[in-house]
Amino acid sequence: MKNLILIFSLIVMFLGINGTTANAQTPSQIFDEICTKAASSNTTGYEIVAAFNASTIRKNSTYTYSHTGHGASSLYPSGSNKLVATVDVAFSDRSYFQGAKDRTTIEIYKVGSTVRAKLILNRWGNTVVNLSNVKLEKKQFGYFLTGEKTDGRSNVKYTIAMFSSMLN
Numbered sequence: 001m002k003n004l005i006l007i008f009s010l011i012v013m014f015l016g017i018n019g020t021t022a023n024a025q026t027p028s029q030i031f032d033e034i035c036t037k038a039a040s041s042n043t044t045g046y047e048i049v050a051a052f053n054a055s056t057i058r059k060n061s062t063y064t065y066s067h068t069g070h071g072a073s074s075l076y077p078s079g080s081n082k083l084v085a086t087v088d089v090a091f092s093d094r095s096y097f098q099g100a101k102d103r104t105t106i107e108i109y110k111v112g113s114t115v116r117a118k119l120i121l122n123r124w125g126n127t128v129v130n131l132s133n134v135k136l137e138k139k140q141f142g143y144f145l146t147g148e149k150t151d152g153r154s155n156v157k158y159t160i161a162m163f164s165s166m167l168n
Helices: 002-018 027-039
Strands: 046-059 064-077 082-091 102-111 114-121 127-130 132-139 142-150 154-166
Touching (some): 027 114, 027 132, 114 132
Antiparallel strands (some): 082 102, 142 154
């Protein structure tokens, strides 16, 4: 009897850990949902806001340090498979967010059923940063997109929180 209970417990635990729900959405479906909400902002009185955060660990010739950047803007549809926001980003290492801001265009888009994201650093010669390891999730009050960039000088983790807000 103990063995039967143990086997049953293991099966239930396995199903709980590995099971998926019928209502789970793929990142592609979540992206389509956000696009629909963004496109209907004129009729619903709500807009989709993209709150942008970047956490950087950088190494120069002398030491390793970290800084963060943040900003927020409205997110708009651009065509059928792209969302765009232009954000003025403030940085912690520029007079603790009071220094010059950078303008960054965020593009979230689909290629087939894969959600991708890139940043265009408008005040850095429109440098394009394609994010890797992009993940899009739906949460109770909105959506999160995360991605990262790594090069020889820095590691950056980006988070874009997207949520509905009443139009002013």
